Amino acid sequence: MKRHIVMIGMMGAGKTAIGSELARRLHVPFTDSDAEIESAAAMSIGEIFARDGEAFFRDREAQVLSRILNGPVGIVSTGGGAWMQARNRELIRAHGLSVWLNCDLETLWHRVRQRSTRPLLKTPDPRGTLARLLDERGPVYARADVTFNAHADDSIEAAATRLIEQLRSVVPEFPEVK
Known part of the structure; x- marks a missing residue:
């Protein structure tokens, strides 16, 4: 592979699951940008949001994404909001191919409703928030x-x-899968 393949889309769309399987089949590294952020900060994304706010998190996300995309070519899974930042879209376009995992609301809700690790869904109406985010994004x-x-x-x-x-x-240059 000559460029990264960068998985984008909503939380619960399968970016990490499908991305890691793709990397396994292509024999390339897989990197989850959210996991890298958590590792660098030594705290969860929810904790970062609670302590420092979303703007701080988005700055760290851009820094980590830049580091990943300037490294060895592989499959990268991004957080749901990463693609919403123009600076991240430019960075991804410069270093990779963006793949939107488009998923319907019912499937997304089924996958995320039991997880308490989604800071953007900590609202009185998490399903409504998810629907609004999907419409906006x-x-x-x-x-x-x-x-x-x-x-x-x-x-x-x-x-x-x-x-x-x-x-x-x-x-055209997509590698053969063995």
Whole structure:
């Protein structure tokens, strides 16, 4: 691979799960930017949001993303809000191919509703907040290089297989999967 493949999309879309399977099949490194942020800060994203606020978190996110994208080429999973920042979109475009994992609200809600680790969903109406975020972010996510429609009934393996087939059709130099 000559460029990173950067997974973008809403929380619960499968960026980490599908991205790590893609990396395994392509024999390239997988990096989850949120995990890298947590490691660098020695605290959870929720704790960072609570202590320092979202603006501080977004600055750290941009720094970590820059470090990752200037490193060895691989598959990168980003947090749901990373693509919303113009500086991150520019950085991703300069170093990689953006792939939007497009997922419907019902599937996203099913995947995230039991998790208390989503700071943006700590509201009186978390499902309504998720719907609003999806409506706001969808048009910006649609600017990605590739839109991959994630299906609720796909296994991780099936989704990765479909994504590889789609990437082969749009990226002439996409590597063979062994």
